[in-house]
Amino acid sequence: MDEELVKIKQLKTSFRVLDDYYAAVDDVTLTIYKNEVLAIVGESGSGKSALAFSIMGLHNRAKIEGEIYYRGENIANASPGRWNKLRGREMGMIFQDSLSALNPLMIIGTQIEETLLLHNPKISARERKIRVIDLLMKVGIPRPEKTYYQYPHELSGGMRQRVIIAIAIANQPQLLIADEPTTALDVTIQAQILDLLRQLKNEMRAAIVLITHDLGIVAEMADRVAVMYAGQIVEIADVYTLIENPLHPYTKMLLKSVPSSSGAKSRLHVIQGVVPALHKLPREGCRFRGRIPWMDASVHESNPMLHEVRPGHYVRCTCYQYFHFPDKYKEESSHGTH
Numbered sequence: 036m037d038e039e040l041v042k043i044k045q046l047k048t049s050f051r052v053l054d055d056y057y058a059a060v061d062d063v064t065l066t067i068y069k070n071e072v073l074a075i076v077g078e079s080g081s082g083k084s085a086l087a088f089s090i091m092g093l094h095n096r097a098k099i100e101g102e103i104y105y106r107g108e109n110i111a112n113a114s115p116g117r118w119n120k121l122r123g124r125e126m127g128m129i130f131q132d133s134l135s136a137l138n139p140l141m142i143i144g145t146q147i148e149e150t151l152l153l154h155n156p157k158i159s160a161r162e163r164k165i166r167v168i169d170l171l172m173k174v175g176i177p178r179p180e181k182t183y184y185q186y187p188h189e190l191s192g193g194m195r196q197r198v199i200i201a202i203a204i205a206n207q208p209q210l211l212i213a214d215e216p217t218t219a220l221d222v223t224i225q226a227q228i229l230d231l232l233r234q235l236k237n238e239m240r241a242a243i244v245l246i247t248h249d250l251g252i253v254a255e256m257a258d259r260v261a262v263m264y265a266g267q268i269v270e271i272a273d274v275y276t277l278i279e280n281p282l283h284p285y286t287k288m289l290l291k292s293v294p295s296s297s298g299a300k301s302r303l304h305v306i307q308g309v310v311p312a313l314h315k316l317p318r319e320g321c322r323f324r325g326r327i328p329w330m331d332a333s334v335h336e337s338n339p340m341l342h343e344v345r346p347g348h349y350v351r352c353t354c355y356q357y358f359h360f361p362d363k364y365k366e367e368s369s370h371g372t373h
């Protein structure tokens with residue numbers, strides 16, 4: 036394993052809802068290593084983005100408790116000035132919605148130059164332009180001199196996402212956070228963007244935190260996977276172990292919900308229920324217990340911990356030791372097509 040880049044300890048990120056604070060990220064302890072792709076998966080509302088935003092100091096209205104060490108420095112409650120230095124230089128972020136992430140009134144070249152200037156204010160206009168053209172080429176834009184002068188709306192979704200990536204890597208960050216980077220793109224473009232990210236990771240030896248719903252992307256891209264449910268990590272393992280030998284009931288259910296490669300013939304399992312709203316989350320005991328009501332209450336730990344079951348493989352709560360699918364699931368699995 037490469038050296039540690041980010042070390043998160045017992046992170047709790049809470050938002051004010053009505054008249055109280057509720058944690059969207061709760062008790063997250065996690066290390067991100069250089070030169071790895073760490074995927075964070077989980078259903079909508081499980082806290083993936085809240086975790087990513089906390090690492091990048093983008094939650095200005097949230098209460099952050101716990102520690103986030105970036106190369107040994109605790110940045111959990113760093114000053115806005117410190118964050119500005121870190122973001123863009125040490126950390127880059129790639130969002131899903133490239134159209135809203137770019138300024139519609141500014142040509143692409145100027146937008147990338149702004150990022151360069153933020154961290155290298157002395158760089159000359161000529162040098163800046165050369166660097167921008169270089170970056171556009173690096174992210175696979177075919178005619179960078181032309182694109183330099185174009186506005187965001189003149190580019191396709193895939194090209195805009197490449198521009199976003201160019202901005203994110205402009206200052207050669209050590210950490211790239213990609214939040215659903217390909218969701219809005221069609222499948223061919225999606226594969227190209229993922230290829231590009233992989234290639235950049237290898238070149239820059241940066242760490243990539245990849246947030247996604249798509250377990251196919253995880254299987255293809257990730258070195259390690261953290262599975263989140265209701266603000267907590269319920270399982271972490273290397274990608275091979277997680278897919279071949281998932282232990283937490285939630286991970287098992289997520290994997291079962293993926294249609295097999297035989298496509299239409301496979302049954303898409305749907306996980307019953309949804310992630311509860313922030314202010315309705317159970318705060319005590321196993322948060323997943325409501326989604327597996329057929330399991331006896333005694334299988335859960337009263338204060339669920341992450342257990343290291345094998346080196347690097349962590350699972351929360353003891354319910355995984357006893358978990359089984361209900362008979363209904365087994366019947367549906369054996370029927371195949373529906």
Ligand SMILES: Nc1ncnc2c1ncn2[C@@H]1O[C@H](COP(=O)(O)OP(=O)(O)OP(=O)(O)O)[C@@H](O)[C@H]1O
Pocket residue numbers: 050051052059077078079080081082083084085086311312313
């Ligand atoms: N600024 C905010 N104020 C209040 N609640 C918030 C805020 N941001 C997020 N939340 C809540 O925190 C919980 C986690 O949200 P988050 O966006 O991190 O989930 P997610 O796993 O990234 O979901 P998705 O996959 O849909 O992006 C949700 O219940 C959400 O409603």
